Amino acid sequence: MTKAQLTDLTTKYLDGTATAAERKILEQWYYSFEGGELAVELPEGEDEEALESRMKAKIDELNARAGSRKRILMQVRPFRIVAAVFLVLTAALLSVFFSGRQVYNAQRQPRFVVLKDGSRVWLNSATRLVYTDFPFMGERRLSLTGEAYFDVASDPDKPFIIQSGNMVTQVLGTAFNIKAYPGEPFAVTVTKGKIKLEDKKTKIVTFLTPNKQVKYANRQSPVLVAVKADMAYSWTKGQLAFYDQSFEEIARTINRKYNVNIVFANKSLEQCMITATFEKESPVSRVIDLLCKINNATYTFSADSSTITLEGKGCQ
Known part of the structure; x- marks a missing residue:
């Protein structure tokens, strides 16, 4: 430089x-x-x-x-x-979370699904099911809103646990129907095997075997009854079957199946208890007609057939 x-x-x-x-x-x-x-x-x-x-x-x-x-x-x-x-x-x-978590929804039509563990499930309309099975968990956990029929794949090392509001159903391998629509009575019906049902709020535990049903309605104590279990899941075959159900509860089922609104002009009709069976694909007019006949009631359709109004003194 x-x-x-x-x-x-x-x-x-x-x-x-x-x-x-x-x-x-x-x-x-x-x-x-x-x-x-x-x-x-x-x-x-x-x-x-x-x-x-x-x-x-x-x-x-x-x-x-x-x-x-x-x-x-x-x-x-x-x-x-x-x-x-x-x-x-x-x-x-x-990656593990999403690979071990499955979400299923059924809208107006029932839906059949096979879970990751091989369990078979039929979802009724307006139903949501979330299935979780992580490798590091010792259980298969589900969340259900709506109605579903389960045929559970047996796995003694991994209990099958379903949460529906306050109700928890636990099984290993069995078949049963759960109805858990918001605002409606909760019911579990067993077709085979054995299940354990626990109300987390009241701590009441009930064990169910085939052809037994437990039902919670209107915040009352659970009612355990013997039933024909196949009636509980007849909806999976497109049929309608009601066992000791109120007209109000049945009206909600009809609404989900046929997409029609049912209005009770006489409120006492809502509490009428009904046992009835309808063939597959029965039209709504036939279903309503028969239900009204056995309950002393009449009915009218709206101009666009979207609403059915029920009147009459009913069963009282």
Whole structure:
């Protein structure tokens, strides 16, 4: 480096106009200087000692900034590592979660599904079922809103547990029907095997065997009765079968199946208890006609057939 080049580079360095490459050249020269003559043309009024002091201060300042940036990077880097590990673990857990979780919905029409464990399930209309089976869990857990008939694949090491509001049904391998529509009586009917039903709110536990049904209605104590179990899941074959159900409850079933609204002009009709069976694909007019005949009621359809109004003294 010539004297003129060194002088020019020194001036630019002190003025802060030197490029990164120029600063690096001058700093390397400065630290290699071992007391020889400073071959630099000094600005007027500035001696060698002052120039060296300024250069040293400038270089130390830049080094201090570089050191600060390194410290910040050293502090940020561990955080980035932790964040990266967290993201990887989160992605892995989400993958396991979604692979072990299945959601099924049935709208106006019943639906048949086969769960991951091989269990077969028939979903009635307006039903939602969430099935969860994680590798690290010792159970198969489900959430049900609506009505479903289950034929559960046996797995003694993994109980089959269904949550429906406050009601929890637990089985190992059996077949049964659960009706758990919001605002309607809750009922479980067993066709084979054995199940355990627990009300989490009252802590009441009931064990059910084939052709037995337990029903919770109007916040009353559960009622356990003997029934023909095949009636409970006749809907899976397109039939309608009612066993000791109120007209109000039956009206909701008709609404889900035929998409018609039923209005009771006489509220006492709602509480009439009915047992009846209808053939597959019976038209709604035939169903309503027969129900009204056995309950001393009459009915009228709206102009667009979307609403049926029931009148009469009813069963009282």
